[in-house]
Amino acid sequence: MPSAERSFDLGNRRADRILRLIGSEVRDARIGAGLSQKSVAMAARTSIAQVSRIERAALPNVSLRDATILASVLGLDLVARTYPGGDPLRDTAQAKKIGELLSHVRRPLRYQTEALLPHRDGIPERRRWDSLITDGISELGVEVEMRLH
Numbered sequence: 729m730p731s732a733e734r735s736f737d738l739g740n741r742r743a744d745r746i747l748r749l750i751g752s753e754v755r756d757a758r759i760g761a762g763l764s765q766k767s768v769a770m771a772a773r774t775s776i777a778q779v780s781r782i783e784r785a786a787l788p789n790v791s792l793r794d795a796t797i798l799a800s801v802l803g804l805d806l807v808a809r810t811y812p813g814g815d816p817l818r819d820t821a822q823a824k825k826i827g828e829l830l831s832h833v834r835r836p837l838r839y840q841t842e843a844l845l846p847h848r849d850g851i852p853e854r855r856r857w858d859s860l861i862t863d864g865i866s867e868l869g870v871e872v873e874m875r876l877h
Contacts, residue, residue, distance in 0.1 A: 748785040750795055750806065755783040757802040771801045811854055822874045826858055829870065836863050845869065 758768050758779075765783075769776045774794065781787035782798060792808060799806040826841070833839050843860030845853040857869035 744785070744788075747788065747790065750799070751783045751785040753804065754779075754795075754798055754802060757799075757804055758783075761802065763802075768798070768801055772798045774798070819874065822858075822872055825872050825874065826870075829872070830859060833861055838862055838864075843869070 758765070765776045765779045769779045772779070772794075774797075778787070778794070779798065782790055782795065792806075796806045830839055830841075839859050839861045841859050843857045845855050845857060847853055858872045859870040861868045861870060
């Protein structure tokens with residue numbers, strides 16, 4: 729299990745990179761269209777200073793709504809998606825259940841935790857099983873769900 733601190737720092741670095749990328753793309757689209765920050769700000773119903781800060785990635789807490797509106801005014805689609813990317817933060821109950829299950833795995837069976845799912849249509853998969861149990865011939869992917877919804 730990763731430390732919450734490392735995951736937080738990684739998330740912070742990714743957010744900074746994404747904000748710089750959005751700012752650069754917004755600035756390039758505005759300049760490419762021959763528009764001033766003032767005209768874009770008016771169309772987006774925001775201030776010139778706000779447009780400038782977004783373009784320079786100097787607004788660390790820009791809302792997704794404001795960034796999407798600004799992109800839309802410039803003819804861009806801002807798309808936000810999430811993908812599995814690293815070890816999840818597990819709650820104690822889930823980790824305990826996985827441990828209980830895996831304590832019963834004996835030779836010739838083996839297991840690994842956080843095992844990548846198989847490739848799909850030749851595309852590498854980033855999602856992971858909580859555990860993968862194998863006898864060297866067959867494999868069984870295990871997912872432990874503690875709170876179904």
